[in-house]
Amino acid sequence: MSEWDPGQYLRYEDQRLRPAIDLIARIDASPAEIWDLGCGTGAITALLAERWPEATVHGLDSSTDMLDRARTIAGVDWVLGSIATWQPGEPAGLIFSNAALQWLGDHARLFPRLVDRLVPGGTLAVQMPRNHEEPSHTLLAETARSSRWAGLVGHLVQWAPVAEPAFYHDLLRPLLRSLDVWETTYLHTLTGPDPVAQWTRGTAARPFLEALGAAGDEFMEEYATRLRAAYPARPDGTTLFPMRRVFIVGRK
DSSP: OOOHHHHHGGGGGGHHHHHHHHHTOOOOOOOOOEEEETTSHHHHHHHHHHHHHHSEEEEEEOOOHHHHHTTTTTSSEEEEEOOOGOOSSEEEEEEESSSGGGGGSSSHHHHHHHHHTEEEEEEEEEEEOOTSSSHHHHHHHHHSSSSTTTHHHHGGGOOOSSHHHHHHHHHGGGGEEEEEEEEHHHHHEOSSHHHHHHHHHOOOOOOOOHHHHHHHHHHHHHHHHHHHHHHHHOOOEEEEEEEEEEEEEEEO
């Protein structure tokens, strides 16, 4: 089972939390049963439990390391499992997922399946990064497909796992009573050496590092070298990192 590094992921916790907070703010519902799919370290799941204190809240993740961190938070049912095979005991009032569904393929089947697991009147709320056409991801793919690395990790390159917002609108509109789909670009201000590489090290680059083992640092250095020209440091030492994200909120 693939494992995540909670410390690396939380390196930019404030910036990673902001889209989730924005998504929660757009949910107008009173769910009795909440599932957070891809809950990670549980920080966002805790916000859901705080927002709806009367609800039963579940956090699902496939990483034991992430759930070990999450289990320090009381009042949530933490579940080890895969989103791809997830089946709740009872239909949910709110299915929430922040920056997780981009790891799953075949969204044309996945999203209707999630809607089917809602109670009548239940809410689907999803946020996914859609930065795969930006240098953070194209240069990662370029590095993986270079002569040095292609034979080892070239096959791991995923191209555009998240579709344009209109795709999700057209897919979900016939299944839901109400639907709001939008896209936002966050301009993150990062600090430190090679901050974009450090950001993606905890997310998009993770499968490549897992596959490469001890050679992962060499891979990251080559990738970071490519990134420096695309994301130069500002005169004050900060680096601007635009991150585009798709949001979906719909009621069944």
